[in-house]
Structures are given as structure tokens and as C-alpha cells.
Amino acid sequence: MNDEGESRPTVLRGRVFTANRRRPWAGAVAFDRTGVLAVGSLEEVDAAAGSATRIDVGNHTIVPGFIDAHNHFLATGESLASLDVRYPSVASVEDLVEVVRAAAATVPANGTIHAFGFDHAKYERTPTRWDLDRATDAHTVFVQHVSGHHVLVNSRALERHGVRDDTPDPPGGELVRDEHGRITGLCLDAAMGLVLPVAVDIGSHGPNFHTHASIEELVDDVERAGDAFLAAGLTTVCDAQVTLRELAAYRAARASGRLPVRTVAMPLSHQLEAYRSIGLAGPFGDDRLRIGAMKLYADGSLIGGTAMFSEPYGASGEFAGSLYSSEEDLARMIAAAHEDGWQVGVHVQGDRAIEVVLGAIEAAVRVSPRDHRHRLEHAGYPTPAQIGRIAELGVVTVNQPSYLFDSGDEFLDRLGSRAHGLIPLRSELDAGVRVVLSSDSDVTSYRPMDTIASAVGRVTRAGRQIGPDQALTIEESLFAHTIDAAHALFLEDRLGSLEPGKLADVVVLDRDVSAVAPDELASVGVDTTFLGGRPVYRGGAA
Numbered sequence: 213m214n215d216e217g218e219s220r221p222t223v224l225r226g227r228v229f230t231a232n233r234r235r236p237w238a239g240a241v242a243f244d245r246t247g248v249l250a251v252g253s254l255e256e257v258d259a260a261a262g263s264a265t266r267i268d269v270g271n272h273t274i275v276p277g278f279i280d281a282h283n284h285f286l287a288t289g290e291s292l293a294s295l296d297v298r299y300p301s302v303a304s305v306e307d308l309v310e311v312v313r314a315a316a317a318t319v320p321a322n323g324t325i326h327a328f329g330f331d332h333a334k335y336e337r338t339p340t341r342w343d344l345d346r347a348t349d350a351h352t353v354f355v356q357h358v359s360g361h362h363v364l365v366n367s368r369a370l371e372r373h374g375v376r377d378d379t380p381d382p383p384g385g386e387l388v389r390d391e392h393g394r395i396t397g398l399c400l401d402a403a404m405g406l407v408l409p410v411a412v413d414i415g416s417h418g419p420n421f422h423t424h425a426s427i428e429e430l431v432d433d434v435e436r437a438g439d440a441f442l443a444a445g446l447t448t449v450c451d452a453q454v455t456l457r458e459l460a461a462y463r464a465a466r467a468s469g470r471l472p473v474r475t476v477a478m479p480l481s482h483q484l485e486a487y488r489s490i491g492l493a494g495p496f497g498d499d500r501l502r503i504g505a506m507k508l509y510a511d512g513s514l515i516g517g518t519a520m521f522s523e524p525y526g527a528s529g530e531f532a533g534s535l536y537s538s539e540e541d542l543a544r545m546i547a548a549a550h551e552d553g554w555q556v557g558v559h560v561q562g563d564r565a566i567e568v569v570l571g572a573i574e575a576a577v578r579v580s581p582r583d584h585r586h587r588l589e590h591a592g593y594p595t596p597a598q599i600g601r602i603a604e605l606g607v608v609t610v611n612q613p614s615y616l617f618d619s620g621d622e623f624l625d626r627l628g629s630r631a632h633g634l635i636p637l638r639s640e641l642d643a644g645v646r647v648v649l650s651s652d653s654d655v656t657s658y659r660p661m662d663t664i665a666s667a668v669g670r671v672t673r674a675g676r677q678i679g680p681d682q683a684l685t686i687e688e689s690l691f692a693h694t695i696d697a698a699h700a701l702f703l704e705d706r707l708g709s710l711e712p713g714k715l716a717d718v719v720v721l722d723r724d725v726s727a728v729a730p731d732e733l734a735s736v737g738v739d740t741t742f743l744g745g746r747p748v749y750r751g752g753a754a
């Protein structure tokens with residue numbers, strides 16, 4: 213039961229970005245735990261709010277809670293507690309060996325070392341199991357690639373899983389081999405499932421990072437990541453690859469009051485037949501935990517070199533790309549999911565793979581047209597003709613411009629002039645596509661202001677421009693990370709903007725973002741985060 217004091221409305225006065233396109237900016241917003249009560253000028257809101265707690269935040273920007281429509285929530289929680297081997301702290305093979313060696317000194321013999329985030333495109337050469345063996349032969353070592361699509365393991369891990377030089381590559385994956393045919397320990401895409409201690413068999417439906425862990429550990433991971441999200445201004449997060457492992461963790465976290473953010477789960481396509489057999493399709497659930505779109509994979513990773521372009525990339529065209537399933541199987545799954553009423557979210561990067569996916573969606577929609585909002589996850593390199601088809605179909609693109617900062621230098625080296633056409637958000641907006649910004653955490657930073665800084669700046673880590681004509685404005689970026697993300701989740705009726713009747717997820721940023729230079733946007737922090745009208749995070753300045 214709320215007491216009198218708790219149920220008093222809050223009025224925030226400041227620079228309010230409403231995300232309502234009819235009136236994007238306002239001077240104040242009033243809300244309580246039932247939702248947003250009023251938004252408008254100071255006078256309008258004061259008149260509507262009556263007896264309220266009034267907080268003046270000066271010229272700081274007040275925004276709807278940010279929505280991350282593609283984020284690996286649970287994996288982010290795991291990575292926050294794991295050995296961090298991200299660039300730039302690990303920038304070479306020797307750095308990697310050193311970090312694993314140091315970790316081995318603190319883990320009992322026969323234990324497991326699980327590291328997250330290596331990015332060997334930035335090293336002098338690709339590391340191998342023999343490098344990891346130099347770090348330790350007394351532990352099983354798994355080092356996950358920053359893309360989430362690859363893993364590097366030591367020889368002991370290969371032995372443990374019975375993977376040998378004569379083990380064939382699985383469909384949709386590759387065990388990388390040296391010139392003598394020996395497996396090097398680097399396992400690409402669907403081959404991850406052969407070497408990781410996986411808890412769930414997902415076949416070739418995607419990269420398998422669903423490793424064994426107790427439900428207690430998983431709930432800890434959920435809470436750890438959820439608290440970090442609130443501190444970054446995220447109030448709704450969509451996990452873009454969910455198996456029974458993740459769904460069990462979110463349900464347990466929610467049941468014990470340890471699910472800090474509104475959570476949408478995208479079941480992976482290996483479960484499509486199971487959902488069909490019981491007649492269930494998303495969206496399904498409530499405002500705290502729900503099932504959203506069905507997740508499918510077309511090609512591999514742009515960063516990892518397995519994205520499928522019509523013209524292979526790399527200095528000598530060495531990255532030909534690969535598909536997780538055959539074109540026919542992918543089209544069959546998309547058609548079946550569409551027929552059942554699912555929204556689909558298809559991981560797709562290169563233009564060759566986008567062609568396959570658009571063809572499949574077009575065929576499915578032709579049979580039964582509806583407000584499907586099918587999603588292209590990442591949509592790295594759509595051609596101008598494909599952008600027209602995306603707009604025509606009412607497909608939304610769920611984009612991660614932080615890739616341009618993290619890996620833009622490799623993209624420029626590997627793709628040449630094509631790199632400037634990656635994540636072509638300006639062309640998509642001009643064509644009428646409803647673009648969505650998201651993080652793909654833990655592949656990149658989960659902070660919305662990092663994502664927005666990359667959408668606006670389009671500058672690589674080394675400071676090179678990458679497709680500057682495709683930059684968004686700060687206001688366009690805010691729409692794409694709030695109301696248009698809500699639309700992509702079929703939640704725009706209650707989330708994503710500050711309008712009377714919506715749930716009161718509200719974030720106060722620590723300055724006026726419309727007055728911040730593009731190269732300083734990433735440094736914008738969060739004063740306060742409200743979820744459902746309750747303050748759930750207060751930063752230093754609040």
C-alpha cells in the first residue's frame with residue numbers, strides 16, 4: 213500500500229524531450245506511480261498536478277526512459293563478472309596470454325577461466341590454442357570474442373569436449389584450422405556449441421553462448437546488469453537471444469524482486485516448433501517481463517568476418533561470409549513464424565544476406581499482410597535498393613552505431629569505400645524507415661549516450677570519419693532510442709514517450725544534451741532514473 217507521501221505526484225521542471233513528434237519539447241512533466249499525468253509548459257503542468265513534489269533540474273534534459281531493443285542482457289551480466297579482455301586493455305596476443313596467465317594464478321587447478329571480449333582484428337595476428345596453452349595447461353580456458361559469435365579455447369577445452377583435428381565443421385560454423393589441418397582453437401559461429409559447456413542445444417540456429425551456470429548465478433547476473441542499465445538511463449531492455457536458460461533466469465529474478473528493468477525476451481528460432489505446438493506467439497506477457505519477437509540468424513558477424521556480402525570483404529576478399537541455415541530453411545522459418553503471428557527479428561549484416569531475408573519477408577507478407585513490424589537486427593550494409601524495399605515493407609532496422617567507434621577502423625581497412633555505407637541511418641530515415649538505435653551489449657557499450665554519440669558523430673576509435681553523411685541529429689537519435697524502440701517492441705501504447713497515460717519511466721540527464729558538442733555526447737551522465745514513477749537510481753549530481 214502506498215502512503216500519502218509516496219503517492220504524491222512528482223513534477224520535474226527542465227528541458228523535457230517528450231518523444232511525442234507533435235510536441236517534442238516541453239518545460240515540465242508530472243507523474244506518479246500510475247503513470248504520466250501531464251506534460252507541457254510549466255503553467256500547464258502546474259495546473260494539472262495539484263499538490264506535488266516539485267523538482268527543478270535547471271537546463272538538464274529530461275527524457276523518457278531509454279529502451280534498448282537489442283541487448284544481450286544476461287550475457288552482459290555475466291561479462292561484468294568475468295575476466296575482461298576487451299580492447300584497448302588487451303591489444304595483442306601477448307596481452308591476452310598475460311591476462312589469462314594472471315587469472316590462472318588465482319583460480320584453483322582444474323578450474324575454468326571464462327573471459328569476454330577479445331577482438332583479434334586489432335592484434336598483430338590471430339591467437340591460437342597454443343597461445344592459451346602457454347598461459348595455463350592446468351585450467352580449461354574459454355575466451356569469447358567481442359562479437360559473441362566466436363570463441364577461442366585452449367587444448368584442454370578441446371580435449372574435454374572430444375573435439376579433434378578430424379572433427380568436421382558443423383553446419384553454419386567453422387573450426388578454424390592451420391595450414392597443416394590442425395584446429396587452432398578458434399571456433400566460429402555454430403562451432404561454438406562444440407567446445408563450450410553449453411546448457412542448451414541450439415543446433416545451428418545461432419552462436420551458442422548459453423553455458424552452464426546455476427540459477428542463482430544467473431539471477432545474480434541479471435541483477436548486476438539490470439542495476440548497471442538503470443544507472444545508464446535504460447528502463448526497458450530486450451534480450452535478443454533467449455533460450456529456456458535465459459527465460460528461467462528472468463522469471464526467477466522477477467519472482468524474487470531482482471529484475472531491475474522491464475524485460476522483453478526474444479526466443480531463438482530453435483524453439484519455433486515448440487511454440488507452434490502449443491499455439492503461443494509473442495508479444496505475450498506484462499509490463500515487466502514479456503516475450504517479444506522470434507529471433508533468427510541469417511549470416512555471421514561483421515566484426516568477426518563472417519558477415520555475407522555480395523562481394524567478399526578483406527584486403528584479399530578473405531571474408532566470404534556464411535549463413536547459419538540454408539536460404540530455404542531460413543525462408544521456411546520466417547514464413548512459419550509470420551503465419552503464426554510472430555514478429556521476427558532476423559540477425560543480418562551483409563547485403564547478400566539482407567537480400568535473402570528481404571525476399572523471405574516479402575513472400576511471407578504477401579501471403580498474409582498485417583502490421584508485422586518485422587525487424588532486421590544490425591542491418592549492417594543494405595544497398596540503396598534494399599533500403600527502398602525495407603521502407604516499402606514496413607520493416608524496422610535495429611542498429612548499433614557503436615560498432616562504428618569500436619571497429620570502424622577495421623571496417624575501413626576491410627571494406628574500403630563500402631565502410632561509409634555501413635549502418636546508413638540517414639538514407640533509411642529519408643526513405644521512411646523507422647530506425648531504432650540499440651547497443652547489442654555486451655558486444656558494445658550498453659550506455660545509450662555512447663550509442664547516440666556514435667550515431668551523431670560517426671567517428672572511429674582512431675578518429676577517422678566513417679560515413680559522415682549518414683549521421684543523425686541528437687533529436688533524431690533520441691526518438692530512435694525511445695519511442696521508435698518502443699514501436700519495434702509493440703510497446704508504444706505505454707512506453708517510449710512522455711505523454712499522459714503512459715508508464716512513468718523518466719530519466720534526468722546531467723546536462724542539456726541539445727547544447728553538447730557531438731564529441732562530448734558520450735560523457736553525458738544520468739542524474740536520476742525513475743521506473744514506474746519510482747526513483748530507482750540516483751547519481752552523484754542528484
Ligand SMILES: [Zn+2]
Nearest residue numbers: 282284452652
Ligand atoms: Zn546481438
